[in-house]
Amino acid sequence: MAYSWFKAFHIIGFVVWFAGLFYLVRLFIYHVEANQEPEPARTILKNQYQIMEKRLYNIITTPGMLVTVAMAIGLLSTEPDVLKEGWLHIKLVFVTLLIGYHHYCSRLMKKLAVDECRWNSQQLRALNEAPTVMLMVIVLLAVFKNNLPTDTTVWVIFASIILMAVTIQLYAKKRKRDKEKLTAELAQVAQEQVS
Ligand code: HEM
Missing domain, CATH: 1.20.5 (Single alpha-helices involved in coiled-coils or other helix-helix interfaces)
Incomplete structure (x- = not known):
């Protein structure tokens, strides 16, 4: 029973985490594009995006990540044998990449706040595709496990x-x-x- 609860909240956690990650980089794109606007619109937009990014990161994205990881620890402590499975080892590699991406977004957010971000909107759009690939691989591994077709x-x-x-x-x-x-x-x- 505990295992099912952990799994349910593990799934809820990563849905929240990904919603935050996808929207965060979309806000970065708008933030960078605000540079093309004339003053005072530019400053107003950039300040507003900065507030939205900070709130999204602190209130949605990071808690989503923490719930996912906490529930995963719950799953593993309930069924420690899963730790021996090959699919989980590969999944953990991708989850590590995802956590790295999450922290990189935080760095970008800080750079945007002080106008030091070197990424243009086109590059940020491409960056926003990275979590899509990670989501797909992680979910396929979690569902198919060692029988991934x-x-x-x-x-x-x-x-x-x-x-x-x-x-x-x-x-x-x-x-x-x-x-x-x-x-x-x-x-x-x-x-x-x-x-
Ligand atoms: C923090 C690292 C993570 C660990 C250690 C972990 C571990 C686990 C474990 C042990 C299960 C239960 C497998 C089962 O009983 O079927 C599970 C289920 C699942 N995980 Fe994760 N997970 C992690 C992160 C993630 C992330 C980031 C995602 C999504 C991108 C994800 C997606 C899923 C899904 C969809 C299931 C349900 C699979 C099913 O019931 O068929 N996991 N995870």
């Missing part, structure tokens, strides 16, 4: 997810290019009207 179906799922991520990146790039083109055209029209 490696047949065509899995490769088709992987390829579809990569394709989706690449399409999102290309679409964002196109939207940015269109916006820049429109801004340049408007500036030219304004220039022509002045002269």
Whole structure:
């Protein structure tokens, strides 16, 4: 019974953790893009994003991670034999990467707060795909365990997810290019009207 409770809250924990991780980097993207706005909008937007990022990280994302890990410890102490399973060792490698990503987001947040972040919005969009891959691998390992299928179906799922991520990146790039083109055209029209 205790095992099922731990598992239920383990799942609730990682849903909260991932919701926080995905939204956090999306806020970083808006934060970086606010640099293109004229003053005073730029400062107002950046201050607002900074507050939202801090709250999201401290109130949602980090507690989500702590609940996931605490419940995982509960699961392992109830069924210590699971520790001998190969799938868990691989899963732990990916969870370690995920915790590293979580801490890297905290570093980015601090750099954004003092205007020292070197990532542009396009790079941040690509970075936001990293947890998607980790989520997929970790959940597949947790569900299939040592019988993780490696047949065509899995490769088709992987390829579809990569394709989706690449399409999102290309679409964002196109939207940015269109916006820049429109801004340049408007500036030219304004220039022509002045002269
Ligand atoms: C802190 C490291 C983690 C450890 C030590 C751990 C360990 C475990 C263990 C022992 C189970 C029970 C397996 C079973 O009885 O079927 C489990 C279940 C599960 N874990 Fe984790 N886990 C960790 C992190 C995560 C993360 C980050 C995710 C999601 C991205 C995740 C997703 C799942 C899922 C979906 C299940 C349910 C699998 C099922 O019932 O079929 N785990 N985990």
